Amino acid sequence: MMNPLIMKFVNDGFFNETVGNHLDAALTNGESIIIAGHRSTGTRPFMANMMAAAKKSYKTVQVKKVEDLEKEAQYFLIPGIPDVDFEDIVYQAIKVPTANIVTIKEPEQPISLMKIFKKLYKEVGPTDKKFHQIECDKKDGVPFVAKVTTFSMGADGKVAKSDLAF
Numbered sequence: 001m002m003n004p005l006i007m008k009f010v011n012d013g014f015f016n017e018t019v020g021n022h023l024d025a026a027l028t029n030g031e032s033i034i035i036a037g038h039r040s041t042g043t044r045p046f047m048a049n050m051m052a053a054a055k056k057s058y059k060t061v062q063v064k065k066v067e068d069l070e071k072e073a074q075y076f077l078i079p080g081i082p083d084v085d086f087e088d089i090v091y092q093a094i095k096v097p098t099a100n101i102v103t104i105k106e107p108e109q110p111i112s113l114m115k116i117f118k119k120l121y122k123e124v125g126p127t128d129k130k131f132h133q134i135e136c137d138k139k140d141g142v143p144f145v146a147k148v149t150t151f152s153m154g155a156d157g158k159v160a161k162s163d164l165a166f
Helices: 004-011 017-028 043-057 065-071 085-097 113-125
Strands: 031-036 060-062 075-077 101-107 133-141 143-152 157-163
Touching: 004 017, 017 031, 017 043, 017 133, 017 143, 031 043, 031 157, 043 060, 043 075, 043 101, 043 133, 060 065, 065 085, 075 085, 075 157, 085 113, 085 133, 113 143
Parallel strands: 031 101, 031 133, 060 075, 075 101
Antiparallel strands: 133 143, 143 157
């Protein structure tokens, strides 16, 4: 049974059931979610619902500043935060071995997962965490999910990417 907060987006036509099941499984498995796209593509309400879905099942901490990462959490919820090194906050959250993230990637809050992975491997070694980047777009003014990519790291630090077929 798909989480109702995710099912809402299937019903609204934002993405199909394949994507919905993928996101539901990602949360069930405690994996990270990154919502990517311009805010006009519906990223903010989508991120808010994914955060709410994570809150239902896990101990979460909403991150507004780096100090919030010192709190105990299974998921760090990182909304767009103005006037900070956003990529560094995301990196610091990813470094916490017991926690995953739900965050946003938009023109105002850019993050490079590849750069974060490279730094993580150098400082900490390989991670077995999985990250799902959901890219939002719009066509004829209608927002939708255009691409879903899963990132993972091998023991050698190499990053594997796979796109969900939907």
